[in-house]
Amino acid sequence: MHSSRSEPGSQFLRHATAEKSSPDSSSPNETFLHQKHNFFVLVVHQVLMRTGWIFKTESIIMPAVLDWLGGTGLLRGCLPMLNRFGQSVPPLLLSRRIKLLSLKKSALTACGLVMAFCFLSLSAVWYYAEGQPAPWMSVAFLIVYAAFFMGTGVNQLVFSTLQGKLIPAQRRGRLMLSANVLGAVVAIACAATLLKQWLRPGNTEFTWIFGFTGICFTLSACTGMLLAEQRDEYSQETQGIAGIFGSAFNILVTDINFRRCAIVAALYGFSIMLMPHYQLLGRQAAPGYESQSNDLSELTFWVIVQNAGTALFSLLAGPLADRFGNRLVLRVLLLCLMFAPITALLLSQGNSTLHHFYPLVFLLVGPMPIVIRTLNNLTLELSPRAEHPRYLGTLNLCLSGPAALSPLAGLLIDLFGFKAIFLGISLIILLSWLMTFRLQEPRHYNST
Numbered sequence: 008m009h010s011s012r013s014e015p016g017s018q019f020l021r022h023a024t025a026e027k028s029s030p031d032s033s034s035p036n037e038t039f040l041h042q043k044h045n046f047f048v049l050v051v052h053q054v055l056m057r058t059g060w061i062f063k064t065e066s067i068i069m070p071a072v073l074d075w076l077g078g079t080g081l082l083r084g085c086l087p088m089l090n091r092f093g094q095s096v097p098p099l100l101l102s103r104r105i106k107l108l109s110l111k112k113s114a115l116t117a118c119g120l121v122m123a124f125c126f127l128s129l130s131a132v133w134y135y136a137e138g139q140p141a142p143w144m145s146v147a148f149l150i151v152y153a154a155f156f157m158g159t160g161v162n163q164l165v166f167s168t169l170q171g172k173l174i175p176a177q178r179r180g181r182l183m184l185s186a187n188v189l190g191a192v193v194a195i196a197c198a199a200t201l202l203k204q205w206l207r208p209g210n211t212e213f214t215w216i217f218g219f220t221g222i223c224f225t226l227s228a229c230t231g232m233l234l235a236e237q238r239d240e241y242s243q244e245t246q247g248i249a250g251i252f253g254s255a256f257n258i259l260v261t262d263i264n265f266r267r268c269a270i271v272a273a274l275y276g277f278s279i280m281l282m283p284h285y286q287l288l289g290r291q292a293a294p295g296y297e298s299q300s301n302d303l304s305e306l307t308f309w310v311i312v313q314n315a316g317t318a319l320f321s322l323l324a325g326p327l328a329d330r331f332g333n334r335l336v337l338r339v340l341l342l343c344l345m346f347a348p349i350t351a352l353l354l355s356q357g358n359s360t361l362h363h364f365y366p367l368v369f370l371l372v373g374p375m376p377i378v379i380r381t382l383n384n385l386t387l388e389l390s391p392r393a394e395h396p397r398y399l400g401t402l403n404l405c406l407s408g409p410a411a412l413s414p415l416a417g418l419l420i421d422l423f424g425f426k427a428i429f430l431g432i433s434l435i436i437l438l439s440w441l442m443t444f445r446l447q448e449p450r451h452y453n454s455t
Contacts, residue, residue, distance in 0.1 A: 041235045045173040050185045052115075052166075052230040057190030057314075059223025061198050062216050063126070064310050065090065066372055069152070070283030071290075071303050072213060076145045083283040084417020085149060091279060091407030093156025098164040099400035100251055105165055106396045109238040111172065112231045114165045119228025121158035125151050127221035133214040163383075164399055171387040171395045173236065177329055179384050180336075184325025187377065191318030195311050203307045211303055241393055255401040264447045265389050265398065269405040271337065271446065272382050274439035276409040277432050278344060278375070280416045285351055285372065288425050289365045292355035312366040316373020324377050332450040333385040334443060340374040340381070341440040347371040348429035355425075382406070388449035 063069055070083050098105075108114055129151050136144060174182055201219065205212035246254060259266045286306065293305070320343070324336045351368045354361045383399060390398035416428050 042174065042178075044235050046178065046182060046185075048230055048233045049166075049170065049174070049182060050189065052227050053186035054190040054193055055223050055227035055230065056119075057186070058194045058197055059126075059220045059227065061194035061310055061314050062202060062220045062223075064313060066282040066313065066369065066375075067286045067306050067309050068216070071286055071306055072148065073145065073283075074287060075211065075213075075303070076140045076148065078145060080284070080417035080419075080421035081414055082145065082149075082417070083287070084280070084414035084420075086152065086283045087279045087410045087413040089149065089153040090156045091276070091410035091413075093153060093158075094160035094163065095400075095403040095407035096160075097157045098160045098396075099255060099404050100248065101161055102164065102396035102400040103246060103251070105161075105168060106239075106241055106393065109240065110236055111165050111169050111239075112234040112236050115162065115169060115231035115234075116228045118158050118162035118165060119224055119231060122155055122162060123221045123224035123228060125155035125158065125221075126217045126224060130214050130216075130218035130221060133217060138212070138214060160403065164396060164403070167383045167387065167399050168395050169234065169236070170384075171392055172239075173234065176384075176388055179387070180325040180328030180330075183328070183377070183380055183384070184321050187321035187325075188318045191314045191321075194314050198307060198310055198314070202310065206303045206307050208304050254397065255404060258398060258401050259405075262389070264449075265386065265401075267442065267445050267447075268382065268385055268389060269402060271439050271442045272402055272406040273408055274435055274442060275341065275344075275378060275382075276406045277435040278347075279410055280413045281348055281429065281432055282372075282375075284417070284420060284425065284428075285347075285368055288351055288355050289362075289368065292362050292365065309366055309369045313369035313373050316370040317376060318373075319370075320374040320377055324374070324381065328381065328384065332448040333381045333388070334446045334448045336381045337378065337385070337446075338440065338443045340378050341436060341443065343371055343374055344378065345433055345436040345440060348433045352426060352429050379406070385446075385449070 070086060073082055105111065105114060132144065132147055170179060170182065202216065205215050259269060286309065290305065320340060324340065328336045347368055350371055354365045354368065382402060386398050386402045387395055420428055
């Protein structure tokens with residue numbers, strides 16, 4: 008009796024064959040020029056995206072906005088849930104449509120414009136409210152936040168699919184490195200110049216913050232149309248919603264190596280639950296917090312430190328990924344992330360001297376987007392090119408599952424404090440790190 012499970016060796020042979028299913032009539036020299044052009048365009052796309060993103064950093068700016076509106080731990084806990092729902096369910100439901108698109112770059116532009124519209128809408132809301140908090144603004148904020156991450160989820164699916172289509176596996180680490188380092192330099196310069204002015208004590212200008220973010224996302228979206236992309240000709244039977252989720256489950260059942268990758272992602276996903284709470288823990292530990300709870304001026308430096316951390320870890324992760332594969336990168340980054348919650352607890356003990364070192368927490372949180380990108384890149388190597396959208400959608404669903412518990416985690420923090428939740432999630436990240444030792448490295452089986 009033949010087993011339905013995929014053996015690594017035969018699986019990669021099938022993947023190599025599947026990736027040749029879309030013919031390429033270009034000469035080698037023309038293909039090389041297209042790869043260089045697309046590499047440059049995708050770097051510019053990510054730099055602009057990163058510049059806008061620093062003004063809405065998920066671990067600092069967005070939860071601080073909700074706190075400014077009078078939000079509780081329960082409401083802060085809704086942010087990771089909405090974030091991960093948008094980045095998992097819509098991409099999975101639309102993965103077939105993305106696969107069947109002959110040109111994916113139009114979807115990249117469309118999704119980017121949706122993201123831009125959401126933040127331009129928030130800017131308009133704050134302008135209409137004249138910068139004063141009102142009860143209805145929390146609801147409006149969460150609705151727009153949810154819509155934004157639905158667009159973001161599909162945008163990231165399309166970007167990863169285009170990356171798998173246009174950039175060779177051995178250059179994807181270099182792409183991640185270039186985009187993260189250049190993006191960090193530009194984003195930090197903008198934050199130091201502009202965000203510092205818009206987060207002054209007693210003068211918080213969210214209208215300008217959200218508006219600038221929307222402009223950056225608009226410019227990033229427009230770069231998508233500059234990609235040199237050949238048309239795809241794929242076909243796939245229509246599936247209902249039950250069939251789509253059944254297909255995702257089937258991937259997990261039949262592909263043992265991808266299943267291990269998905270388990271690493273799911274365990275790592277618990278760390279996302281802590282993202283909105285780091286900034287409040289740090290602000291509460293600051294001397295005089297009770298009388299200055301709406302002073303957000305300290306956030307600018309924290310945002311800069313976190314983005315600098317992302318850039319520094321990219322300098323390590325990019326070359327490691329290209330030379331040794333993505334498995335080693337995951338082991339290094341997850342080990343660093345495990346110490347972030349513990350460090351946050353140690354540096355928030357009410358000692359003013361220790362509080363000066365609290366930005367170190369955001370340096371340790373810096374690798375979080377790199378871990379997600381590395382998981383995506385590993386998935387691209389584990390799956391045939393025609394199935395990239397479906398595999399990436401399944402990965403995001405596994406990564407996002409724990410975020411459903413995020414409101415509960417926020418409520419428990421309100422009731423019992425930070426310590427138990429932070430220590431518990433550090434332990435779960437440790438389990439994710441240990442699970443990487445069960446992963447197979449695709450580079451050992453497939454040199455392409």
